[in-house]
Amino acid sequence: MEFADFIRTPKCDRVVLHQPLCPPLDGTLCITGHHFIFSSRQEEAQEVWVLHRMIDGVERRPNGMMGGAVAVKCKDLRVLVLDIxxxxxxxxxxxxxxxxxxxxDIRLAYPFFFRSNLGGEDDWSEFSTEHEFSKLILSSDEWRxxxxxSDFKVCExxxxxxVVPSSVTDEELIRVALFRHGGRFPVLSYRHDKGSILLRSSQPMTGNQRRCREDEKLINAALGSSGQKGYIIDTRTQNLAMSAKVGNYIRQAHRKPGHVSQGS
Structure with missing residues (x-):
């Protein structure tokens, strides 16, 4: 299949675009194999790009010999009207x-034709844990x-x-990883200058009243000795979290005082 076989008019001038809460725009409409593009062709040109797969429906509104309007209803709830x-x-x-x-045919979708201009960059080298957290490590002995x-064997x-609490050894981290789904043990994701932290992890593995003392030690070490409360945010839906509550959730009785928010 060639896209050109279906594009009867690849370019059309004197088109007026109507968008919600915006004044009408006069310009040119161009149609490619994966997008239709409207350009106002002014000094500060305004362009609107719409992927064909984003179109939910097309409505024809003929206007006799003058042409008509094409209402394009998009899957992101936009409605664009083209006066032609x-x-x-x-x-x-x-x-x-x-x-x-x-x-x-999924093979004709845009991702199969897109050619990136990144030039084969090594994305792994864009972010260095040592560099990003060097200030934290130097200013505090609570984290390491x-x-x-290093070989992705603990967590793929x-x-x-x-970055983990300094008081937790690598051997203890291995046991925590075995306790967590997919090996995703709690690690530091963000730390505010005032000391507030954000950790990420997966839910505990299923099992009747299962617990892991090394996991409890890690969470308590992250909370610190200040006695402040921590929040455990369960990002699963409430129904899913409750249905799995037999074993794979964190029992607050095994943690320092905190607050658990389900389905946030």
Missing amino acids: YGVEEFNNIAHTLETLSNVD ISHLN SYPRSV
């Missing part, structure tokens, strides 16, 4: 948008950088280096 001059152009554009927005996951979805 000329009957032939009106029918061609409406037919093209209807056809290209209903292509079923662990290279336990964690980086090679992670």
Whole structure:
């Protein structure tokens, strides 16, 4: 299949675009294999790009020999109306948008044709745990950088280096990883200058009244000795969290005083 076979009018001038809460724009409409593009063609040109797969429906509003309007209803709830001059152009554009927005073959989707200009950059080198957390490590002895996951054997979805409480050893981290789903033991994600922290992890593994003292030690070490409360945010839906509550949730009785928020 060639996209050109369906694009009867690849370019159309004298098109007026109507958008909600915006004044009408005069410009040019261009249609490619994966997008339709409207450009106002002014000094400070305004462009609107819409992926064909974002189109939920196309409505034709003919206006006799003058042409008509094509209402494009998008999946992000936008409704764009294109006033098109000329009957032939009106029918061609409406037919093209209807056809290209209903292509079923996934191999013709935009990601299979997109060519990145990144030049083969190594994304792993863009972020260095040692560099990003160097100030924290130097200013506080409460945290350390662990290279336990250097070969990704402990957790496939964690980086090679992670920040954990200094009082927890790598051997204890291994036991915590065995207690957590996917091996995602609690690690530091963010620390505010005032000392507030954000950790991420997965839920505990299922099991009747299962507990892991090393896991409890890690959480309590993160809370520190100040006695302040911590918040455990369960990002699962409330129904899913409650249905799994037999074993894979954190019992507050095994932690320092805190607050558990389900389904946030």
